[in-house]
Amino acid sequence: MSEQTTATDKATQESLISIHRWTDKLLTFRTTRSADYRFTPGQFARLGLLINGEMVWRAYSITSAEAEDQLEYYAIVVPGGLFTSALNQLQPGDPVWVEKLSYGFMTxxxxxxxxxxxxxxxxxxxxxxxxxxxxxxxxxxxxxxxxxxxxxxxxxxxxxxxxxxxxxxxxxxxxxxxxxxxxxxxxxxxxxxxxxxxxxxxxxxxxxxxxxxxxxxxxxxxxxxxxxxxxxxxxxxxxxxxxxxxxxxxxxxxxxxxxxxxx
Ligand SMILES: Cc1cc2nc3c(=O)[nH]c(=O)nc-3n(C[C@H](O)[C@H](O)[C@H](O)COP(=O)(O)OP(=O)(O)OC[C@H]3O[C@@H](n4cnc5c(N)ncnc54)[C@H](O)[C@@H]3O)c2cc1C
CATH class of the missing domain: 3.40.50.80 (Nucleotide-binding domain of ferredoxin-NADP reductase (FNR) module)
Structure with a gap:
């Protein structure tokens, strides 16, 4: 999943709250959550990062509970991976775009x-x-x-x-x-x-x-x-x-x- 699209009315701009590093390759990160964002546990979000002036989108399973006011994800940093190399450099407060729709049938x-x-x-x-x-x-x-x-x-x-x-x-x-x-x-x-x-x-x-x-x-x-x-x-x-x-x-x-x- 690597379409290059621009963040428009399809997504909301959220911000990184925290990154917890389990190992040098595994991390849990949290973002702010728009008040009207809905998902069912088991679904995934499509997240966007602005990388070298272009939006890059990837799918991430949501690990947080349905009622939480933040969103949490669990990620591996893929060696040489475009999205995850940028993700690995993010600091709290940096922007992360979240598509308004949630996806997936693992419910x-x-x-x-x-x-x-x-x-x-x-x-x-x-x-x-x-x-x-x-x-x-x-x-x-x-x-x-x-x-x-x-x-x-x-x-x-x-x-x-x-x-x-x-x-x-x-x-x-x-x-x-x-x-x-x-x-x-x-x-x-x-x-x-x-x-x-x-x-x-x-x-x-x-x-x-x-x-x-x-x-x-x-x-x-x-x-x-x-x-x-x-x-x-x-x-x-x-x-x-x-x-x-x-x-x-x-x-x-x-x-x-x-x-x-x-x-
Ligand atoms: C429905 C869906 C849900 C997903 N949810 C998650 C998630 O919750 N957490 C997560 O870490 N990734 C998840 N992914 C994978 C994620 O979307 C990206 O593919 C991954 O972050 C790599 O992006 P990249 O640009 O850094 O690497 P790319 O340059 O896109 O490299 C992709 C290559 O990295 C390897 N790779 C990709 N994802 C993984 C992975 N999770 N574990 C091991 N090797 C991998 C594969 O060899 C793949 O060919 C999901 C993918 C889909 C389709």
């Missing part, structure tokens, strides 16, 4: 039924789930919430405290769903840690390791899945799920999974 309300909600992410594909899990309804809609985050190195397993806090808050409010966090690393050896799996989401899914870790079977009747991040991972997960009788959600209804490619 849990598209699942009419199902008991177990699996959220699979590589890298910053975690983004939509951070917002979704701050939505009370999702803790009432499902019995089990299973968040699988796969990264290369352990230090990229971000937002862990946030998820622990959400889990504790849900328990304190007697919300019915249980949240399980399954963290995966492809490069670091996670063997010493019981909640850590080694390898890729795709191999763990094929080998049944994800289901064993969660103590839940993936079935057409009970499972609903979202898959977000690396397009190769998503293509393979779609194949695996189809082999097992699950299908993509359609506008007309039905289906068990929704996917979003980040590039």
């Amino acid at each position: 849990p309300d598209r699942f009419a039924d199902g008991e177990d909600f699996w959220m699979l992410a590589t890298g910053t594909g975690l983004g939509p789930y951070i917002s979704i899990l701050q939505q009370r309804e999702v803790w009432q809609q499902f019995r089990h919430l299973i968040l699988v985050h796969c990264v290369r190195h352990e230090e990229e397993l971000t937002y862990q405290e946030k998820f622990e806090t959400l889990r504790a808050e849900a328990a304190a409010q007697n919300l019915p769903a249980q949240l399980q966090l399954i963290r995966m690393t492809t490069r670091d050896d996670g063997a010493a840690q019981p909640d850590r799996l080694q390898g890729r989401i795709t191999s763990a899914l094929r080998e049944g390791r994800l289901e064993r870790a969660a103590g839940l079977a993936i079935t057409t009747a009970s499972s609903r899945l979202m898959v977000c991040g690396n397009p190769d991972m998503i293509t393979e997960v779609r194949e695996i799920l189809k082999e097992r009788g699950l299908g993509p959600c359609r506008r007309a209804g039905g289906g068990q999974f929704i996917t979003e490619d980040y590039w």
Whole structure:
């Protein structure tokens, strides 16, 4: 997504509030939010930066809660990437344009039924789930919430405290769903840690390791899945799920999974 357009009536000019750096490549940033901006958790915004005199637009999943008066995003700085190199240099107060419309179909309300909600992410594909899990309804809609985050190195397993806090808050409010966090690393050896799996989401899914870790079977009747991040991972997960009788959600209804490619 790299159209060069000008910021017009399609977007509002917001400003950067803060950048939190998790690693030298991973950052969470916050912008001001226009009072009439609307989104549903799971959707993405199209953000614009003025780079060398031209507007450059990129899609970013919104990680903040629906009711917050700021917008938050979780980003990787792509080496040599036009947008993210500029993003990495921003200072609080700098302008960021936000398209007035929000986009995307990764919203849990598209699942009419199902008991177990699996959220699979590589890298910053975690983004939509951070917002979704701050939505009370999702803790009432499902019995089990299973968040699988796969990264290369352990230090990229971000937002862990946030998820622990959400889990504790849900328990304190007697919300019915249980949240399980399954963290995966492809490069670091996670063997010493019981909640850590080694390898890729795709191999763990094929080998049944994800289901064993969660103590839940993936079935057409009970499972609903979202898959977000690396397009190769998503293509393979779609194949695996189809082999097992699950299908993509359609506008007309039905289906068990929704996917979003980040590039
Ligand atoms: C619907 C949608 C939602 C998105 N949400 C997010 C988000 O929440 N956070 C985020 O970091 N990115 C997200 N992206 C990707 C983002 O829009 C940009 O592609 C990314 O910031 C790179 O822009 P760039 O100009 O710096 O690099 P470009 O010059 O456009 O380089 C693109 C290349 O960088 C790599 N790349 C792009 N995005 C990623 C990524 N997220 N992780 C690893 N490698 C990547 C790919 O190899 C891709 O070919 C999303 C993309 C889409 C389509």
